[in-house]
Amino acid sequence: MTREAHSHDAINLSQGIPDVGETPESIMTAAKDAIDAESQYTITWGLPDLREALSDRYQDWKGVEYDPETEVTVTAGTSEAIVSSMLALAGPGDEVVVFEPVYENYIPAIRFAGATPVPIDITDSLELPVDRLAEVAEDATILVLNTPMNPTGKVFSREELERIEEIVFEHDLVVITDEIYEHIVYDDAYRSPVEVGDLADRTVVCTGMSKTYSVTGWRVGFTLAPEYLSRELRKVHDYTTICAPTPFQRAGVEALSLDESYYTELSESYERRRDLLYEGLSAVGLDPLEPDGAYYMMARYPTDETDVEFSYRLVREAGVAVVPGSSFYTDPDAEADWVRFTFSRDESTIQAAIDRLRENRWW
Structure with a gap:
């Protein structure tokens, strides 16, 4: 289109x-300055300063502690974060649950991994169908959760996330969340899934700079996940993109220092x-x-x-x-x-x- x-x-x-x-001017300036000084590879997991800034930000904002050395990975955009996570954690015979209408990139990512997408249509009410989720979770491996949601703008409520947590632990699911719109919300109802109960223990958070800082072409994404999940997704990330663009990673450090x-x-x-x-x-x-x-x-x-x-x-x-x-x-x-x-x-x-x-x- x-x-x-x-x-x-x-x-x-x-x-x-x-x-x-x-795009904020200070971020643009940081990227331009970094081109003169930092145009070579970072280590594959990302610029250490950026991973440390991400760890600090998520501990302050969401109350979840991620080790910047083993649990924070900088990717070539949020899309790569999702694809690398899916390729690492899903495979032939696995079923991956998504809510429809669904951001169209998830389905190819699931199929690239050899897994099967299992859609749950929430078009009519945009409410969590608890019984249907519990039913398909019996045979599923992964739940993909996008909040705020593209394309509908749905924000999953705390009550819905609490029910999701129950089902995730009952059926031993891993959650891959797409939270790229986490700062574009219109009331106080938004909660990250990792803020609810113990969901952080089973969740790969995928987010990035694109939407929050209006830099969709810079391709800097982030994953934050427990070490046992990060260890697996890093294997895929390392051999697909090596690292995200270095000057834009440096600009990310500046971005994360912006005032609330x-x-x-x-x-x-x-x-x-x-x-x-x-x-x-x-x-x-x-x-x-x-x-x-x-x-x-x-x-x-x-x-x-x-x-x-x-x-x-x-x-x-x-x-x-x-x-x-x-x-x-x-x-x-x-x-x-x-x-x-x-x-x-x-x-x-x-x-x-x-x-x-x-x-x-x-x-």
Whole structure:
């Protein structure tokens, strides 16, 4: 859809890419300075200063202590963190549970490992189906948990995470969490899974710099996990990427030193954009779902077109690119009556997209 946006001079609300100017200046400066001094490999687990800063940050913020030498690994983006974790911890005959609609990269990662994805559809209520999870957990090895969730913006509640913890320990599961949107939340309900009970003992946390600091192209991700899990995923990471880009790792040390006010302002900024897009989509006759976190918004449309047909027509006739909802389901023939917008762009870009939708509306 990004390629379609380029082809049709459309406003790209498909891919979660921030506009220019979103990255804090101090981080940009740190990266530029590091190019002159630190352009060679770090050790494969990552720059020691960055791993120490990550360990300190997570102990202060989430109350979980990770040894920077053995339990913190810097990866080439969060996507690599997830793929390396899956390749290390899953294999043929294993079943991996995901909640749908699901971020589309998880399914190939599971299949690369030779494992089988087991989707649980939560489209209707976006609530944890406890009984269904307990049922599939009997034969599963891994649970993938994304919170805040792409594409719906769902944030799993503390009560839901407590039920997940019970099921994880009862059925001996490992949890791989994708927490890349952990700082883009709109109320106080967000909790990391590792803050709940003893889940940290069985969890690989995958996160990174991309969304929090608006540096999606720098490819610096993190995993934080107990040593027995980190030891395995490091074997895959070492032989796939060697290390993440060194100057951007150095910039990560600077990023983690930012004042807490940065994170508050970040969420407030995205909340304004969320509200602008929600009101705009509602005004042009679409039916958006208001997210509790992340920077995506699913919206239903009132025509008989498939989601793919609607998306292609939207980019070509209205000049706005979105992602078809069926992209987020494991069934290759899935039928969906919604599409995903991103509000990672600045307010003027979002408003321009709304104006185009209003002026070129056919639904």
